[in-house]
Amino acid sequence: MSIESLQALGQEAQSLAAGYGGKVIPILPMSAAEDEVSRSMQICNACRYCEGFCAVFPAMTRRLEFLKADVNYLANLCHNCGACLHACQYAPPHEFAINIPKAMAQVRGQTYIDYAWPPALGQLYKRNGLTLSLALVAALTLFLVLGAVLQGGGLSALWGADLGANFYNLFPHNLLVGMFAPVFVFVVFALSMGVRRFWKDIKPATSGADVSSAAATEATSDVLRLKYLDGGHGEGCHNEDDAYTLRRRRCHHLTFYGFMMCFAATSVATLYHYVFGWAAPYDLPSLPKLLGGVGGVMLTLGTAGLWMLNRSRHPMHGDAKQKPMDLGFIALLFLVATSGLALWWGRATPALALLLCLHLGAVMALFVTLPYGKFAHGVFRTAALLRHTTEKRQPNPIGLGAD
Known part of the structure; x- marks a missing residue:
């Protein structure tokens, strides 16, 4: 590289540092998807018609340049409601061809791969689709069968075995803990390592300030309410016929809170077993059974709704290449919920062993794919929202924002 080139690069770095409150932001090479988001944001920043739609646009107005960290941050801040696409005067077929939902979705998918831990497993995001998810459930179910x-002494162990309506008589409690606990620990650790690297990269580009209690409270509220699935006006996301709908937000709520109630049921059952010495299975009106039953119904309804909405969304929304990953995750959650409810219903029937194998196979498949599937979007989006609520409380470096 020539001296002139180095001098020009240094001048560019200084100007960018001034634009970010004096902090030097590394100039890293960007992919084609990231370049497209940067180009689109430059045009959006000049227009600002969508300024009030969601968190992306006020965050955008705090920037004059959109480097790699900015692009990754904004992409994970986007909730893909589609409102900006339908409001945009520069959307296709305009020559500018601005499609923010698609561009952001492509970068989000890339961030999952780039920040995966361990890095070598990042490519699993590209292969983690519907077919693989269902094949994994089938393989794990067969393994358990x-x-x-082998443990029960023949095929009679699968139908009509005298298990006393207690599935621990087939698979002992300690065996199940030994199977699931290491996988759960790995899932938490892998996702934590990935989002930690993401946070480290985007923090300097989002004011660099530490998170305050007020920012954390606001971000938590935004996450739990799914605030930015309201289309910026409270009427919801666009569906396939361009009409507004709150179905996507409601189905996400059913899915999220249903999943959390099922997780809470397992957590409470663990306390019952290890702290109070109350052995499973538990019957109504016990707390694990209430949480698991209500959560299973909510999760079933939510995932069924998300499946239908995903299959019928406007073709210009999102990245079509990620649809198999989306559907794979939805299918796994649906199978976990429905097989769990079926196991509850069939606990006293001859089908107990088969239903247990199916349910455990679905749960194991979900756990194995969690760090390298669509579940990651919730983790990265939460981190982006937390940086947004922190950044908006800092002085605007260019004085032209809409916060």
Whole structure:
């Protein structure tokens, strides 16, 4: 590189540092998807018609340049409601061809790969689709069926075995803990490592300030309410016929809170077992059974709704290449919920062993794919929202924002 080139690069770095309150932001090479978001944001920043739609646009107005960290941050701040696409005067077929939902979705998918831990497993995001998810459920269910046959002394262990309506008589409690606990620990650790690197990269580009209690409270509220799935006007997201709908937000709420109630049921059952010495299975009106039953119904309804909405969304929304990953995650959650409810219903029937193998196979498949599937979007989006609520409380470096 020539001296002139180095001098020009240094001048550019100084100007960018001034634009970010004196903090030097590394100039890293960007992918084609990131370049497209940067180009689109430059045009949006000049127009600002969508300024009030969601968190992306006020965050955009605090910037004059959109470097890699900015682009990754804004992409994960986007909730893909579609409102900006339908309001945009520069959307296709205009020559500018601005499609923010699609551009942001492509970058989000890339961030999941780039920040995966360990890095070598990042490519699993590209392969984690519907077919793989269902095949994994089938393979793990078959593995458990074979285990039940070998442990129970033949095929009779699968139908009509005298288990006393207690599935621990087929797979002991300690065996199940030994199977699931290491996977759960790995999932938490892998996702934590990935979002930690993401946070480290985007923090300097989002004011660099530490999170305050007020910012954390606001971000938590935004996450739990799914605030930015309201289309910026409270009427919801666009569906396939361009009409507004709150169905996507409601189905997300059913899915999220249903999943959390099922997780709470397992957590409470763990306390019952290890702290109070109350052995499973638990019957109504016990807390684990109430939480699990209500959560299972909510999760079933939510995932069924998300499946239908995903299949019928406007073709210009999002990244079509990620649809198999989206559907795979939805299918796994649906199978976990429905097989769990079926296991509850069939606990006293001859089908107990088969239903247990199916449910455990679905749960194991979900756990294995969690760090490298659509579940990551919730983790990265939460981090982006937390940086947004922190950044908006700092002085605007260019004085032209809409916060």
